[in-house]
Amino acid sequence: MLASQKDFNNAVSQVKLLKEDPGNEVKLKLYALYKQATEGPCNVPKPGMLDFINKTKWDAWNALGSLSKEAARQNYVDLVSRLSASSESPSPEAPAADRKQPESDSLVVTSEDGITTIRLNRPAKKNALTTQMYHDIIAALQAASKDESAITVLTGSGDYYCSGNDLTNFTHLPAGGLEEMARSAAALLRDFVNCFIDFPKPLVAVVNGPAVGISVTILGLFDVVYATDRASFHTPFSHLGQSPEGCSSYTFPKIMGSSKAAEMLLFGKKLTAQEACAQGLVTEVFPDGTFQKEVWARLKAYSKLPPNAMRISKQIIRNREKEKLHAVNAEESSVLRERWQSDECMNAIASFLSRKAKL
Numbered sequence: 001m002l003a004s005q006k007d008f009n010n011a012v013s014q015v016k017l018l019k020e021d022p023g024n025e026v027k028l029k030l031y032a033l034y035k036q037a038t039e040g041p042c043n044v045p046k047p048g049m050l051d052f053i054n055k056t057k058w059d060a061w062n063a064l065g066s067l068s069k070e071a072a073r074q075n076y077v078d079l080v081s082r083l084s085a086s087s088e089s090p091s092p093e094a095p096a097a098d099r100k101q102p103e104s105d106s107l108v109v110t111s112e113d114g115i116t117t118i119r120l121n122r123p124a125k126k127n128a129l130t131t132q133m134y135h136d137i138i139a140a141l142q143a144a145s146k147d148e149s150a151i152t153v154l155t156g157s158g159d160y161y162c163s164g165n166d167l168t169n170f171t172h173l174p175a176g177g178l179e180e181m182a183r184s185a186a187a188l189l190r191d192f193v194n195c196f197i198d199f200p201k202p203l204v205a206v207v208n209g210p211a212v213g214i215s216v217t218i219l220g221l222f223d224v225v226y227a228t229d230r231a232s233f234h235t236p237f238s239h240l241g242q243s244p245e246g247c248s249s250y251t252f253p254k255i256m257g258s259s260k261a262a263e264m265l266l267f268g269k270k271l272t273a274q275e276a277c278a279q280g281l282v283t284e285v286f287p288d289g290t291f292q293k294e295v296w297a298r299l300k301a302y303s304k305l306p307p308n309a310m311r312i313s314k315q316i317i318r319n320r321e322k323e324k325l326h327a328v329n330a331e332e333s334s335v336l337r338e339r340w341q342s343d344e345c346m347n348a349i350a351s352f353l354s355r356k357a358k359l
């Protein structure tokens with residue numbers, strides 16, 4: 001028997017009592033089923049491309065096609081009952097006492113053989129960085145700076161290292177609108193990059209595939225960068241109506257000279273792994289077939305070196321630059337805050353989201 005109107009009304013009330021936020025994807029599903037159950041198939045005009053939130057809601061409702069009101073009511077009631085059950089059951093794994101685990105499984109942090117590894121784990125989205133992942137990486141770096149490991153590694157799962165900022169981060173507009181979104185993104189960016197500037201131990205990037213955007217720019221703040229020969233390095237800021245971050249406006253000219261840096265940062269020239277190595281951004285390139293084996297064997301050997309000596313050596317190399325790097329980070333974040341509110345940037349993001357543009 002299909003759910004009654006009373007069951008549906010109860011489910012609508014129950015949603016408001018959920019203890020945990022079910023996340024945007026589920027909320028969207030609930031919205032679409034609610035509209036279908038109460039109004040039937042989508043019957044309003046499609047919102048404009050830049051009206052991200054209403055367009056996403058419209059798409060979800062419209063995707064339900066001609067599903068009957070009764071079936072939508074039933075699906076809504078079933079979904080709410082699953083959500084209520086899972087928010088009441090205890091969490092399956094208690095977090096380890098000594099390390100706060102990331103909030104989502106998009107980041108995996110492990111410590112073994114004197115190495116803490118922070119792994120971006122969203123292979124289906126090419127490890128694009130969600131807002132939650134920026135927060136989780138900050139927390140993971142803060143924990144790694146105090147743990148027993150000698151070396152910290154950042155790497156990716158799957159065929160990509162990282163496709164940069166998740167462009168849908170810019171579509172979740174808060175109540176304060178675009179201005180508030182840009183303000184809080186700039187503050188988060190600044191905190192994120194500061195953690196790399198201040199990280200006290202040897203920091204190694206194991207670049208397992210192509211790297212885009214912010215995952216490339218922060219490489220100038222790593223101590224060592226190992227790359228597979230399948231990797232490429234791409235900073236398409238002008239294409240996206242944006243400007244450099246991760247202190248790259250300072251580190252890239254220093255590493256590779258101002259004209260090579262300009263070709264990457266102004267014109268979005270994509271470098272192969274060999275080119276990036278020749279220009280000093282990458283330490284060494286390995287054949288893809290033996291990349292993991294060779295790199296991890298080497299890192300295990302390095303992790304046995306005296307940790308305090310490595311820390312102190314890093315301090316001597318990096319400390320005199322820190323003040324400058326913090327100032328650069330502050331300036332880049334503030335310029336981006338303006339850029340994110342520009343038509344150039346909004347149009348580029350809308351093009352990507354509507355599948356008209358890819359890098």
Ligand SMILES: CCCCC/C=C/CC(=O)SCCNC(=O)CCNC(=O)[C@H](O)C(C)(C)COP(=O)(O)OP(=O)(O)OC[C@H]1O[C@@H](n2cnc3c(N)ncnc32)[C@H](O)[C@@H]1OP(=O)(O)O
Pocket residue numbers: 124125126128129131134163164165166167168169185186188189212213214215236237240242245352357358359
């Ligand atoms: C706190 C805020 C700080 C902000 C700091 C600012 C940083 C600036 C940057 O990082 S700029 C760089 C932004 N990145 C991009 O512009 C990359 C966009 N992606 C692409 O162009 C392509 O996806 C690709 C070239 C990386 C890979 O192409 P390919 O054809 O191999 O794969 P797909 O396009 O089919 O991708 C698979 C799915 O992954 C989704 N995806 C990939 N990258 C992103 C991304 N950056 N943001 C959001 N989603 C991304 C893609 O949409 C596919 O999803 P689907 O399977 O659901 O369709």
